[in-house]
Amino acid sequence: MTQNLLKAELHCHVEGAAPPALTLAQAEKYGIDSRSFVRNGAYVWTDFTSFIACYDFVASVFRTQEDYADLAEAYLCELAGVNTIYSELFVSPDHGEAVGLSAEAYIEGLAEGIARAKEKTGIECRMVIIGERHLGPDNVLRRAKWLANYSHPLVTGFNMAGEERMNRVVDYAPAFQIAKGAGYGITIHAGELCGAFSVTDALDHVAPSRIGHGVRSIEDADLVKRLADLGTVLEVCPASNIALQVFPDHDSHPLRQLTDAGVRVCINSDDPPFFHTSLAQDYEIVANMGFDRSEINAMTRTAIEAAFVDEATRSRLLLRLDEPTRQDASGDDLVK
Ligand SMILES: Nc1ncnc2[nH]cnc12
Numbered sequence: 001m002t003q004n005l006l007k008a009e010l011h012c013h014v015e016g017a018a019p020p021a022l023t024l025a026q027a028e029k030y031g032i033d034s035r036s037f038v039r040n041g042a043y044v045w046t047d048f049t050s051f052i053a054c055y056d057f058v059a060s061v062f063r064t065q066e067d068y069a070d071l072a073e074a075y076l077c078e079l080a081g082v083n084t085i086y087s088e089l090f091v092s093p094d095h096g097e098a099v100g101l102s103a104e105a106y107i108e109g110l111a112e113g114i115a116r117a118k119e120k121t122g123i124e125c126r127m128v129i130i131g132e133r134h135l136g137p138d139n140v141l142r143r144a145k146w147l148a149n150y151s152h153p154l155v156t157g158f159n160m161a162g163e164e165r166m167n168r169v170v171d172y173a174p175a176f177q178i179a180k181g182a183g184y185g186i187t188i189h190a191g192e193l194c195g196a197f198s199v200t201d202a203l204d205h206v207a208p209s210r211i212g213h214g215v216r217s218i219e220d221a222d223l224v225k226r227l228a229d230l231g232t233v234l235e236v237c238p239a240s241n242i243a244l245q246v247f248p249d250h251d252s253h254p255l256r257q258l259t260d261a262g263v264r265v266c267i268n269s270d271d272p273p274f275f276h277t278s279l280a281q282d283y284e285i286v287a288n289m290g291f292d293r294s295e296i297n298a299m300t301r302t303a304i305e306a307a308f309v310d311e312a313t314r315s316r317l318l319l320r321l322d323e324p325t326r327q328d329a330s331g332d333d334l335v336k
């Protein structure tokens with residue numbers, strides 16, 4: 001039902017988009033033993049802690065600018081192949097630095113891949129810098145200070161991911177203040193591993209325009225109303241939420257309750273091969289939850305409205321969403 005819809009994604013971690021086959025090829029190239037983390041063509045993890053360990057391993061087999069260029073190009077071309085017109089990639093220079101790649105080289109490599117994908121498919125992409133929460137407040141602050149002194153036209157936002165159960169949001173507030181003061185769009189992972197209080201913390205201490213996941217806001221009716229009143233956009237990642245057991249199954253996922261309460265949401269894949277999903281699959285999951293095409297198109301529109309892009313680019317992307325419906329040879333709608 002959603003195959004032909006235009007799509008947009010605001011929440012995908014670039015290393016988390018590496019397919020196991022690519023990780024294996026990279027590991028072999030560098031003589032790295034991958035057997036603890038890739039088995040039978042799938043990533044090996046059982047809970048959030050082992051997921052992060054596996055993620056870090058995957059990141060460690062991308063070692064050069066060219067490796068990162070190829071990774072970004074491959075993922076964006078895949079997205080464009082399912083009618084995605086806009087992507088925001090979460091990128092963590094800490095992972096580059098862990099293998100000896102400077103933050104600047106890491107970004108330049110990704111930017112090269114983004115440029116190649118745009119040239120081939122027209123897909124628009126921006127990068128959001130991640131501070132890793134489990135590396136501690138000092139490290140996230142260091143990353144924000146680096147960002148405030150850095151400038152790249154494709155780097156437009158700041159975010160914090162990682163182990164949400166470590167520390168409280170207020171401990172990281174100075175980092176967000178710096179990134180916000182430097183003009184970056186702000187989003188933050190909250191309400192995924194921790195309950196509604198973590199989203200309240202985020203609103204109180206960071207006041208982001210978007211929240212990564214945020215789905216456990218459903219535990220607090222006042223908070224849900226606050227999100228709706230503020231217009232804060234939740235970057236919802238349905239397959240990720242089920243895989244990480246935030247909710248036991250799709251039926252218990254609160255997406256419908258959130259939208260019924262007026263909360264703005266968009267659809268995302270987070271770390272697709274880790275969760276045996278893809279952006280196309282997450283769109284299908286949302287359709288299977290009972291959302292119709294116009295509701296799903298509204299979520300795509302919300303993504304573009306909340307994207308960290310300049311206004312000219314946003315207007316152009318919104319115009320594409322508004323183009324009259326085109327049809328393919330079988331008479332099926334091609335874009336809406
Ligand atoms: N789903 C997720 N939550 C927190 N940190 C992450 N890093 C990569 N994926 C993540």
Ligand SMILES: [Zn+2]
Pocket residue numbers: 011013161189212270
């Ligand atoms: Zn995420």
